[in-house]
Amino acid sequence: MQMGSTAKKTRVIFHVDMNSFYASVEIAHHPEWKGMPLAIAGKAEERHGIIVTSSYEARKMGVRTTMTVREARLKCPQLIVKHPDFELYRTTSDQLFKMLKTYTPLVEKASIDEGYMDVSHLIPLIDPLKLAKELQRRIFCQLHLPCSIGIAPNKFLAKTASNMKKPMGLTVLRKRELSEKLWPLPIGEMHGVGPKSEERFHKAGIQTVGDLAKHEPGEIAEWFGVPGKRLLERANGIDDRAVDPEAWDRYKSIGHSITLARDTKSDAIIRQTFDGLSKKLESKIKLEHVVCYEITVMIRYQDWKTVTRHMSSIQPIRSKREIMDDALDLFYKHWSGGAVRLLGVTLSSFQPVSLSTKQLDLFSYQDDARNEPLINLIDRINEKFGDGAIRQAGSLIDQRKNSLPVDD
Incomplete structure (x- = not known):
């Protein structure tokens, strides 16, 4: 980030993303599990229970989200499997966001384990990277939880940056670095692009984020409607959304x-x-x-x-x-x-x-599959007549908040 006279004109946004949150919280409360492979499963006592998340030690052994407990234990026989403790996770999340608000009132909770901070007003007083290091250290020392922090001039780039290094990553992503750090990424790794959008982009000859960024805007609007135009802007580092402290509390x-x-x-x-x-x-x-x-x-x-x-x-x-x-x-x-x-x-x-994202469920995947023809029909209609011509309830996007489109 630039310092000096231009600093006041530049927004500095942090995206704080907790690493393997559920598993990390459990390890913080069970120090004896530190360094051991741990998985959180919806039905930990059953072999067909679904893995919700896992520690990085478990991931190194091949344990992945949406595996059954049985499959995970075949990959990692010594795996510790724990049923989720939602009350504990919510309490820990509340502690985290209370801590973030000691730095700035401009904190937006995006989910139980991630949020945005607008620290622009602090930058004349402290270097943003130094501030992020201090915040990361404090979270780890006081809550015993690892996190990654993305530092950028807007929410999209901050979110992208936090995903670039995990666990315990600190990444700065400036607009002038897009061609080097963002554009080479496969289009499917862009935040807001799910599997269906990725497939459609590939059919249009768009393989990387850079391909999208440099594409003719009129064609993107014609092929992908308003969400496509928004993604094109994001690929070029354009995102004017403000950090909204009331976004989460709006829904009680x-x-x-x-x-x-x-x-x-x-x-x-x-x-x-x-x-x-x-x-x-x-x-x-x-x-x-x-x-x-x-x-x-x-x-x-x-x-x-x-x-x-x-x-x-x-x-x-x-x-x-x-x-x-x-x-x-x-x-x-x-x-x-x-x-x-x-x-x-x-x-x-x-x-x-x-x-929101929906984990695969052994009891619902057949219903999801039956919905696929309807989803494809909606996609074709929106491709022809523009986004919003027809929508499926489950894929509604909160346009009032200009949220990124997700079709996972």
């Missing part, structure tokens, strides 16, 4: 409840009620362009006794079917069998759709 919880016409034990009425509540909630999160990772069910009985129970999910919850399935599962696990007078469902722990 979304809930609906209904008092039944009469107290009931009827399975049909209960299912019908949850169906209606789930439909309303699906509409709400579509409108907000978010997914959720927590669901709470409220049961009020004939005698006004009220019970609330909640669950956390590794997978993002976003459809009516997913909401209803989880709500019914919670209900039947905790229903006493007594007459019910009120039912409620609340969603929380939100994340913008554009930042």
Whole structure:
């Protein structure tokens, strides 16, 4: 970053990305696991449980996200497998972001384990690389967690930079370095380009980020619509999005409840009620362009006794079917069998759709495959008529925040 008189005119953005967050948090609380291969799995006690993340020691042994526990143990027999502790991860995340805000109020939480910091106002006082080193050291010493930090003049380049060296990386990415550091990368490694976009770019003869950056803008707009134009700008280092401290807190919880016409034990009425509540909630999160990772069910009985129970999910919850399935599962696990007078469902722990990723699931991959023809049809229509002509609910992008398109 330039110093001196030009420093005040230059934005300096940090992207702080925690390395193997879930596994690192577990190791911080179990020092005896340090240096050992560790994996976090949704159903750690079952051989077909899915690996959510793993330590770098496990990755060196060939353990990868979306493997089953059985496959991972074939690669690494000494693998330690741990069920996720969401409360611990959330608490640690809160500690992390509280620490980041001691440097600047301009902190945007992008997910539980990554965020942006606008430190432009600090740069006349301290070199940005020195500041990043101090922050990285403090996170490691106080929270015992490794992180990588990208330093750049905007959010896209900072995010790109943080991915360039892991773990414990510090990377500066300046606009004048794009041809050297960014453009040689395969187009599939560009943030915001998922497998489907990568395939379409390849068909258009675009193999690298540089190919996209130097392509004729009119053709990109014609072929890929608004998301393509935005990616073209990003490839040229253009990203005017501000760091938004309120982005995460904008979504606290979304809930609906209904008092039944009469107290009931009827399975049909209960299912019908949850169906209606789930439909309303699906509409709400579509409108907000978010997914959720927590669901709470409220049961009020004939005698006004009220019970609330909640669950956390590794997978993002976003459809009516997913909401209803989880709500019914919670209900039947905790229903006493007594007459019910009120039912409620609340969603929380939100994340913008554009930042969420769905891990492969042995129980849902067939449904995902059945959706593929629909996804391809939507892609073809949008290619012809422009982005937004038709959309699938699960791929909505929060345009109000100019989020990057993701089609993972």
